[in-house]
Amino acid sequence: MSEQEMSTLAGKKAALVLDQKDNVAVALSDLAEGDSCLVSEDGGKKYPVTVIEKIPFGHKFALSALATDAPVFKYGEEIGKMKVAIERGGWIHNHNMYCDRGMK
Amino acid sequence: MTDTFLGYRRENGTVGVRNLIAIIPSVFCSAKVAERVASNVPGTVHFSHPVGCSQVGDDLDVTARTLIGVGRNPNFAGVVVVGLGCERFTPHELAQGISSSGKPVEMVIIQDEGDTLKAIDKATRHARLMQQTVSLMSREEVPVSELMIGLNCGGSDTTSGLAANPALGIASDKLVAQGGSSILTELTELIGTEHILARRAINKQVADDILRVIGEMEARLKRQTQASHNAKRKHLISTGNYDGGLSSVVEKSLGGMKKSGNAQFVEVFEYGDAPTRKGLLLLNGPGHDGEVTTGQAAAGAQIVCFPTGRGTPSGFPGVPVIKITGNPRTYQRMQENIDINAGTVITGEKSLQEVGEEIYQEILAVASGKLSKAEVLGHDEQFCITRMP
Numbered sequence: 001m002s003e004q005e006m007s008t009l010a011g012k013k014a015a016l017v018l019d020q021k022d023n024v025a026v027a028l029s030d031l032a033e034g035d036s037c038l039v040s041e042d043g044g045k046k047y048p049v050t051v052i053e054k055i056p057f058g059h060k061f062a063l064s065a066l067a068t069d070a071p072v073f074k075y076g077e078e079i080g081k082m083k084v085a086i087e088r089g090g091w092i093h094n095h096n097m098y099c100d101r102g103m104k
Numbered sequence: 105m106t107d108t109f110l111g112y113r114r115e116n117g118t119v120g121v122r123n124l125i126a127i128i129p130s131v132f133c134s135a136k137v138a139e140r141v142a143s144n145v146p147g148t149v150h151f152s153h154p155v156g157c158s159q160v161g162d163d164l165d166v167t168a169r170t171l172i173g174v175g176r177n178p179n180f181a182g183v184v185v186v187g188l189g190c191e192r193f194t195p196h197e198l199a200q201g202i203s204s205s206g207k208p209v210e211m212v213i214i215q216d217e218g219d220t221l222k223a224i225d226k227a228t229r230h231a232r233l234m235q236q237t238v239s240l241m242s243r244e245e246v247p248v249s250e251l252m253i254g255l256n257c258g259g260s261d262t263t264s265g266l267a268a269n270p271a272l273g274i275a276s277d278k279l280v281a282q283g284g285s286s287i288l289t290e291l292t293e294l295i296g297t298e299h300i301l302a303r304r305a306i307n308k309q310v311a312d313d314i315l316r317v318i319g320e321m322e323a324r325l326k327r328q329t330q331a332s333h334n335a336k337r338k339h340l341i342s343t344g345n346y347d348g349g350l351s352s353v354v355e356k357s358l359g360g361m362k363k364s365g366n367a368q369f370v371e372v373f374e375y376g377d378a379p380t381r382k383g384l385l386l387l388n389g390p391g392h393d394g395e396v397t398t399g400q401a402a403a404g405a406q407i408v409c410f411p412t413g414r415g416t417p418s419g420f421p422g423v424p425v426i427k428i429t430g431n432p433r434t435y436q437r438m439q440e441n442i443d444i445n446a447g448t449v450i451t452g453e454k455s456l457q458e459v460g461e462e463i464y465q466e467i468l469a470v471a472s473g474k475l476s477k478a479e480v481l482g483h484d485e486q487f488c489i490t491r492m493p
Contacts, residue, residue: 075359
């Protein structure tokens with residue numbers, strides 16, 4: 001799956017979607033605010049997404065606008081929920097995402 | 105045809121990938137004597153630890169079983185036990201637990217000898233004689249079904265789940281398919297994957313065990329994270345994990361479990377014990393790198409495979425640790441520490457399958473005597489016995 005995508009995306013402003021259920025992409029390079037990034041989905045579909053803030057290598061951004069408490073999916077599984085609403089192309093990390101597992 | 109490696113066949117039929125003498129203190133009070141003995145005789149390693157006395161029940165029992173298990177590890181041709189004399193975990197129990205494997209064991213007790221220098225002298229003479237005896241042993245060709253590897257991540261980042269762990273999973277599956285064993289542990293970092301792992305259990309009992317032990321570990325964590333005085337101390341993943349793009353324990357877990365490949369789990373076993381079956385195994389223990397690899401070594405693992413996205417240099421005394429990074433930047437910075445560059449998957453130079461095969465071949469080479477980078481650099485800081493709450 002994603003490894004074939006990686007080989008065509010290496011070194012470019014690119015990001016991976018690991019599962020069809022996911023609503024985030026993983027940046028394969030450092031992205032700056034306003035960068036247009038080629039998103040590659042599991043299965044081969046590709047499309048550009050403009051990131052609206054700085055996204056470091058390996059970090060995630062939203063593929064669609066997400067409301068407060070909306071689940072965040074990566075690897076096809078829920079990895080947490082949004083603390084606040086976020087726009088498409090926004091950075092998702094522990095500042096705006098929470099996960100109750102092991103906590104509540 | 106089955107793959108093979110060159111190993112040392114032991115008295116009880118197990119196979120070592122190293123031929124070292126272990127110097128093991130039964131209690132922290134004899135740790136310095138053990139360390140000095142090891143420094144006197146090349147080809148020995150020591151297992152200094154902070155426990156062995158003033159413990160009770162499960163906690164003392166895990167210490168006892170783990171120390172015995174480490175001594176029984178087939179990488180050690182012989183063992184010198186160093187006791188103080190008044191400790192709760194007696195050096196006699198330690199020596200007996202190890203020698204029932206058939207390997208030679210000597211015991212020196214400081215209070216019987218009289219003082220530090222006399223104990224060092226006597227234990228050094230035992231180690232010298234034992235070392236010369238085991239130096240006559242030679243490697244023989246054995247099937248990979250004799251190999252048991254431990255799996256452990258440390259300093260994970262996003263690339264661990266994308267490259268290093270799935271590549272290691274391919275190597276693990278290949279070993280297991282040929283009758284070898286592979287141990288997944290780190291239950292504190294499997295939270296959120298229990299439903300996926302349970303589906304891979306060989307039967308209902310193993311599935312129930314997987315759900316139970318991960319559930320118990322999560323409950324143990326919650327007791328700490330929910331305490332109001334722990335507001336500053338409730339993070340379930342580390343600063344470097346966050347910096348590397350991981351945002352929650354579940355995200356880390358989903359990447360972490362990939363190092364166990366796709367094989368079926370055949371057994372869940374307890375910390376300090378050895379498994380009763382061969383194949384993919386789950387060891388019930390927390391996610392501390394040292395506690396994990398110590399539990400795996402005590403279970404009989406001869407090699408540990410260790411993906412690290414951020415990059416960590418640590419190693420284990422007498423058990424080779426193979427470092428794998430999925431982060432190309434980390435490999436560039438830490439080539440002296442990292443054995444396998446799975447960052448080639450991220451840069452598009454290699455496929456996961458190719459890197460998986462590279463890891464598998466490195467396991468066979470290290471099993472046959474090639475030193476891992478952590479061994480060459482003398483890293484041995486992972487020996488650390490878990491404590492029971």
